[in-house]
Each structure stands twice: as structure tokens, then as C-alpha cells.
Amino acid sequence: MKILGISGSLRRESYNTKLLRAAEELLPAEVEFELYDGLKAIPPYDEEDDGEDAPESVTALREAIAEADGILIATPEYNSSVPGHLKNSLDWVSRPLATNTLRNKPVVVVGASTGAFGAVWAQAELRKVLAAIGARVVDAEVAVGHAPTRFDDSGRLVDENLLSDLEETVEALTDEVRERSLFALTNIRS
Numbered sequence: 001m002k003i004l005g006i007s008g009s010l011r012r013e014s015y016n017t018k019l020l021r022a023a024e025e026l027l028p029a030e031v032e033f034e035l036y037d038g039l040k041a042i043p044p045y046d047e048e049d050d051g052e053d054a055p056e057s058v059t060a061l062r063e064a065i066a067e068a069d070g071i072l073i074a075t076p077e078y079n080s081s082v083p084g085h086l087k088n089s090l091d092w093v094s095r096p097l098a099t100n101t102l103r104n105k106p107v108v109v110v111g112a113s114t115g116a117f118g119a120v121w122a123q124a125e126l127r128k129v130l131a132a133i134g135a136r137v138v139d140a141e142v143a144v145g146h147a148p149t150r151f152d153d154s155g156r157l158v159d160e161n162l163l164s165d166l167e168e169t170v171e172a173l174t175d176e177v178r179e180r181s182l183f184a185l186t187n188i189r190s
């Protein structure tokens, strides 16, 4: 099983990226994890640039999603919503709508913010967008509020309650992936 982690923050010291690293450590050893690092190269969506000759950065993201069995997105909240570049990247991935690589893909959304609420509004909006794209959005949430107090100096998540929430969430994602592969297998055989 392969899980692709996508951070909605581009900065090196991002709490959301640290949250994904914490999730990686909670995954069973047999699960492969890749942290996607190509989001910054994705241009603003332009329908005229889409299709066969879509930008390489876009094709790379579409393919990375296609190759993964499940997706884990950690999003910050920008002005009570999803960061523009993350939404923009998902707009690219959403096309062509019927065959986009997120369709039926199990996805979990988590989030961290420096404010009190842990990006809950951004997470909710992101789930709505992902559902519109056709992803299988797993019903789980981790909200890391006051992020600077939840990680130690080496960037490790140290809050026991959040670690436990994150473990449950990661498990919900891997369970969903297993269920989907079982379902696919049953369908092939029948």
C-alpha cells in the first residue's frame, strides 16, 4: 500500500508538513509513504493549457495521485479557507472530471494552524472540494490548534491526545484503502 502526503503549506518549517511526518511514523511498516514536494511549481489553472500538453508539474501531481492507494492532505487555514495554491493544484487534478486521478481515491484531511481551532474551516472546505472532485473523503479529522506549542524543537508532534487522534485517522485511511481493494478484487472475480 502506498500513501501520498500533500502539505498545503510550501514553507520549510511548516507545521502541516511536520504533521504529515508525524503521520508517516504512525503508519504500519509495510505501508510506503511519499511526501509530495512539487506543489510550488504548479501554475495558475488555465483551461487553455490543460489537456495533452498540460504542464509537467501538473502531470507529475496527477501521476503521483494515480500511483498512490490513499492520500493524506494536511492543510493550513488562510483567511478562513483553503490556501489558494492548494485549491489551484486540486483544480488541475480535477480535470478531466470523469477520469481524474482523485476519483474514488480514499483521502483524509487533517490540519494545523497557529490559531486556536486547527484549521477546521479550511479542512471542512477542502473536504467539500474533494467530494466535488469525486474523491472518497474519509470521515476523520485532526485539528492541531496553537501549533507552535504542539511540536518540539526537532519538529516532532508531542501532544499525546493529538498523536492518538492522528493514529486513529491514519488507521481510518488505511482501512478504507484495504476495503476498496477488497471490493475491487471481489468485483473482478464476480
Ligand SMILES: Cc1cc2nc3c(=O)[nH]c(=O)nc-3n(C[C@H](O)[C@H](O)[C@H](O)COP(=O)(O)O)c2cc1C
Residues within 6 Å of the ligand: 009, 010, 011, 013, 014, 015, 016, 017, 076, 077, 078, 079, 080, 081, 112, 113, 114, 115, 116, 117, 118, 119, 147
Ligand atoms: C495568508 C495567511 C492567512 C492566514 N489565515 C489564518 C486563518 O484564517 N486562521 C488561522 O487559524 N490561521 C491563519 N493563518 C496563520 C496560519 O495558521 C499559520 O501561518 C500556520 O503556521 C500556517 O501553517 P504552516 O505552519 O503549515 O505553514 C494565516 C496565515 C497566512 C500566511
